Amino acid sequence: MSKHIRVEIDKLKKAILTVGTSVEESLFKAVKSLESRDEKLAKEVIDGDPEIDRMEVELEEECLKILALHQPVAVDLRLIISILKINNDLERVGDLSVNIAERALFLAQSSRDKSLFDFSEMTTKVREMLKNSLDALVNEDSILAHKVCVSDEIVDGMNSDFFLEIQKEIKERPADVENLIHQLSISRHLERIADQATNIAEDVIYMIEGKIIRHKAEDYNENRG
Amino acid sequence: MDFPGKKDLLKAESFSVFYGDNEAVRKVDIEIPEGLVTAIIGPSGCGKSTFLRAVNRMNDLIPSCRAGGSLRLDGQELYTQGLDVVMLRKQVGMVFQKPNPFPKSIFDNIAFGPRIHGVRDRSKLAGLVEKSLQQAALWDEVKDRLGDNAMGLSGGQQQRLCLARAIAVNPKILLMDEPASALDPRSTSKIEDLIEELKGKYTILIVTHNMQQAARVSDLTAFFYEGDLIEFGETSQIFTKPGEKQTEDYITGRFG
Numbered sequence: 354m355s356k357h358i359r360v361e362i363d364k365l366k367k368a369i370l371t372v373g374t375s376v377e378e379s380l381f382k383a384v385k386s387l388e389s390r391d392e393k394l395a396k397e398v399i400d401g402d403p404e405i406d407r408m409e410v411e412l413e414e415e416c417l418k419i420l421a422l423h424q425p426v427a428v429d430l431r432l433i434i435s436i437l438k439i440n441n442d443l444e445r446v447g448d449l450s451v452n453i454a455e456r457a458l459f460l461a462q463s464s465r466d467k468s469l470f471d472f473s474e475m476t477t478k479v480r481e482m483l484k485n486s487l488d489a490l491v492n493e494d495s496i497l498a499h500k501v502c503v504s505d506e507i508v509d510g511m512n513s514d515f516f517l518e519i520q521k522e523i524k525e526r527p528a529d530v531e532n533l534i535h536q537l538s539i540s541r542h543l544e545r546i547a548d549q550a551t552n553i554a555e556d557v558i559y560m561i562e563g564k565i566i567r568h569k570a571e572d573y574n575e576n577r578g
Numbered sequence: 579m580d581f582p583g584k585k586d587l588l589k590a591e592s593f594s595v596f597y598g599d600n601e602a603v604r605k606v607d608i609e610i611p612e613g614l615v616t617a618i619i620g621p622s623g624c625g626k627s628t629f630l631r632a633v634n635r636m637n638d639l640i641p642s643c644r645a646g647g648s649l650r651l652d653g654q655e656l657y658t659q660g661l662d663v664v665m666l667r668k669q670v671g672m673v674f675q676k677p678n679p680f681p682k683s684i685f686d687n688i689a690f691g692p693r694i695h696g697v698r699d700r701s702k703l704a705g706l707v708e709k710s711l712q713q714a715a716l717w718d719e720v721k722d723r724l725g726d727n728a729m730g731l732s733g734g735q736q737q738r739l740c741l742a743r744a745i746a747v748n749p750k751i752l753l754m755d756e757p758a759s760a761l762d763p764r765s766t767s768k769i770e771d772l773i774e775e776l777k778g779k780y781t782i783l784i785v786t787h788n789m790q791q792a793a794r795v796s797d798l799t800a801f802f803y804e805g806d807l808i809e810f811g812e813t814s815q816i817f818t819k820p821g822e823k824q825t826e827d828y829i830t831g832r833f834g
Contacts, residue, residue: 355831424790426817427826563819 358423362432365419368412369436369443373487375405376443376450380483380546383450384476387457387469387539395461398454402447409444413437428560435560439490442549442556446483449542449549456535456542467529470518470536472543475511478504479543479550486553495561501554502566508547515540584611587751587781588633592647595628595637602628604805605647610798615773615782617796617813619789621833624802626785630753632656633783634670635663652750668695671744671780675756677736679728679743684711684720687728687739691747706746713779714742715772734765741772745780752776754784758791770795789829793817801825 379398386395416437419425425433460469482504489498519537523530555567586609595603603625610616618626628637635656637643645657651669655661668691680687688707689697697703707724711717716738720731728739737757744752754773758766773782773795786792792799793813800810801824809822820826827833 355833358831426789426793426829427820429830430818 358419358425358429361415361419361423362429365412365415365433365436368408368415369440370487370491372405372408372412372440372443373490375401375408376447377480377483377487379405379447379450380453380480383453383457384472384480386454387460387472388476390457390461392458392461395454395458399451399458402451405444405447409440409447412440416440431560431563435490435556438556439553442552446546446549449546452542453539456539459535460532463532467532470515470540472515472539475508475515475540475543478508478511479547482508482547482550483553486550486557489554489557490560493557493561495558498554498557498561502551502558505547505551508544512540512544584613586610587612587652588783589650590629590648591650593632593649594646595625595632596642596644596646597628597640598642602805603632603802606807608800608807608810610781610783612781613778614797615777615784615795616798616800617792618783618785618800618802619787619792619828620802620808621828622787623804625805626800626802627755629802630755630783630785633751633753634667634672635661636672638663664694668747669750671747671749671752673737673740673744673752673754673757676760677733677740679731679736679739681727681729683725684728684731684739685724687743688746691743695747710742710746711739713745713776714738715768715775716742732765734761734768737761737765737769738772741769745776749780751781751783754782754786756786757784759787766791801828803828 379401382394382401383398385391386398416433419433423429482501485497485504486501488494489501516537519533519540523533526533552567555565559565588608588610590606590608592605592607593603594601594605606629618630620626631637632645632649633651633656637645649656651666656666680690682690685704685707688710689703692703692706697706708717708721711720716735719735720726720739728736731739737760741752741757758769761769770791773784776782777797784792784796796813798810799813799816801808801816801820801822803824809816809820809825811821815821816825817829820829
């Protein structure tokens with residue numbers, strides 16, 4: 354019984370990492386396609402999403418199977434519940450990467466001559482958060498997970514700054530409104546990805562500490578190390 | 579542990595049980611509140627059954643066995659000279675792993691305890707028998723054949739009969755030692771339902787190897803290992819977030 358569940362859990366851990374890697378790659382390509390106005394790369398992100406969706410469904414079914422067949426408790430139960438939720442969050446990051454790629458595609462096709470805002474600082478931060486949330490999962494590192502939670506505020510701040518800047522631009526150059534709205538959406542999608550990375554980090558903390566810290570900002574700052 | 583509105587019915591303080599030189603239960607401190615279901619879990623030889631049996635002094639039957647420290651039921655010290663063991667066992671009902679009805683009629687099985695304790699009135703006995711069988715959810719199945727020999731009942735029915743027999747003397751605490759391990763899943767489920775029904779009316783202390791059963795039926799769980807009480811807490815907490823590494827290793831099957 355114990356041996357069986359160990360084997361199943363090892364498989365789950367590998368599977369969630371595969372989903373994580375694919376989603377990280379998808380986000381990387383989406384961001385790059387935006388920066389380099391690379392239509393082909395943007396399309397790759399869009400075309401790759403069904404595979405991420407398929408992996409998500411498969412992993413969820415595996416989790417449900419283990420719950421039904423092995424009735425795990427304690428740390429095993431928390432791990433499986435966390436993986437179920439993280440799986441969901443990752444799939445959502447995949448969707449948001451597709452959204453960014455769609456915006457990138459538009460901007461590459463119709464606004465090739467127009468300059469873009471510099472999202473590089475925000476994309477670097479968001480990718481780092483996603484990476485850290487997955488590293489925290491792999492290494493069962495709750496201190497790193499707490500750090501991810503704290504970073505969310507920084508990205509929220511960046512999104513607010515873009516909102517104000519883009520609002521100003523729209524007033525100054527109303528003819529470019531479509532282009533600017535697409536750029537505003539990119540900032541918004543990146544901010545959502547940071548939220549998902551934060552959710553993943555919160556689930557990692559639950560898995561390790563058995564403590565649900567969602568909706569409690571004060572807990573973020575504990576162990577920020 | 580503190581349970582508002584619940585008094586501690588069974589209280590062990592530095593309580594030990596020895597078989598010869600072997601300390602099978604080692605200086606256990608535990609307070610078991612009234613009206614709740616407490617499960618004792620742990621690997622074979624951890625002292626859980628020994629602890630359970632200490633409550634009605636069944637270990638007295640083993641010549642090399644002796645106890646140390648204090649064990650009190652409702653304030654009464656159990657390991658003291660001159661304690662009336664018959665009166666103690668009126669207060670402590672016990673259900674064993676294998677159903678063990680007396681080779682007598684169904685009626686006489688249930689009436690046995692009350693008769694020993696002086697109930698002679700025929701209609702009073704009949705009332706007690708009906709009430710006990712009702713509480714054990716067996717009445718409807720046997721009411722037309724109370725004179726039949728109890729050995730003719732199925733295993734699951736026999737176990738419920740033993741439960742009815744235990745509660746017929748209105749004990750303060752019910753001890754159950756693996757009460758469903760010899761039963762099929764359907765009869766097991768009936769016993770588990772009964773534990774839920776009897777909760778509140780009785781304080782129940784149950785030893786079980788089936789961890790999922792402990793999780794399902796109990797309010798509190800005590801984990802014993804090698805004679806020590808490792809952890810005692812709310813069942814919902816023990817099975818989601820145990821405080822001790824040893825508890826976690828045991829309930830997740832990582833032991834040994």
